[in-house]
Amino acid sequence: MRPLESLLTGLAGVCSSGALRVGRSGVVYLLEGKVTYMESAETPGVEELLTSGGRVSTADMERAVTRREGGEPLFSEGLLTREELAEALRRTVLDSALLLFGLDHARPKFRPSERHWLGPHWHFEVGELIEECGRRTAELDQVWPSDELDAAPVVPVPRLPGERVSLTDRQWEVLVHADGAATPLELARRLDRTAFTVLLAVRELAAADLLVKPRRAPALPRRSAKPPGTDVRHEPAELSLLLRLKAGLEQL
Structure with missing residues (x-):
């Protein structure tokens, strides 16, 4: 287990409530040991998902966040249905978990008093969330067993490796919009797709030799303990000889 x-498993075991901040990478909100919300700095939050799709205006969303009355005003004013919010939350949490669970250098800090403005409209059992992310990670690794493509620009090859290529609609969409500069996560945001589906499509395209693989930096040569040409062996000198030389130098 990462x-x-x-x-998170430990916090769930004692029914903790609060926010687990994973440095600047993201945050996990818990209520009585269950995940109610999770966001990553690299994927859209629920607010961005709802406003970018045009379901809720930016002004209405800002007002809801400022009032901090949860999602109820959005429902009562007819701006959003509970099903739409649940789907946006599910997408945000699963994409965020996929990225945050893979971090091994962060130092999370738990803040018991912190809550998300939306409130508990949806929750995940920690064990189920870990299991689902494990399944997704395994699916990605089965296609391409390395994460070297996940943060690199998506660059299509200049020529097809064969006479005929069969693509899924998602793979085609990624190829069409790949500009040689955008990473998979940037493409996912641009196309309004989940991070997982775009990451999977990118790895599938790489496995089919339709993407330029990122070049790994060559390993730096190991420094020699001694500069070239200085491999000179010195025989140990007797202490009495060294003392006589020292005395002679002092008399000069």
Whole structure:
């Protein structure tokens, strides 16, 4: 079990409520040991998902966040249905968990008093969330067993490796919009797709030799303990000889 997964499992075991901040990478909100919300700095939050799709205006969303009355005003004013909010939350949490669970260098800090403005409209059991992210990670690794493509620009090859290529609609969408500069997560945001589906499509395209693989930096040569040409062996000198030389130098 990875570090963040172990920590969340422990917090769930004692029914903790609060926010687990994973440095600047993201945050996990818990209520009585269950995950109510999770967001990553690399994927859209629920507010961005709802406003970018045009379901809720930016002004209405800002007002809801400022009032901090949860999602109820959005429902009562007819701006959003509970099903739409649940789907946006599910997408945000699963994409965020996929990225945050893979971190091994962060130092999470738990703040018991912190709550998300939306409130508990949806929740995940920690064990089920870990299991689902494990399934998704395994699916990605089965296609391409390395994360080297996940943060690199998506660059299509200049020529097809064969006479005929069969693509899914998602793979085609990624290829069409790949500009050689955007990473998979940037493409997912641009296309309004989940991070997982775009990451999977990118790895599938790489496995089919339709993407330029990122070049790994060559390993730096190991420094020699001694500069070239200085491999000179010095025979040990007797202490009495060294003392006589020292005395002679002092008399000069």
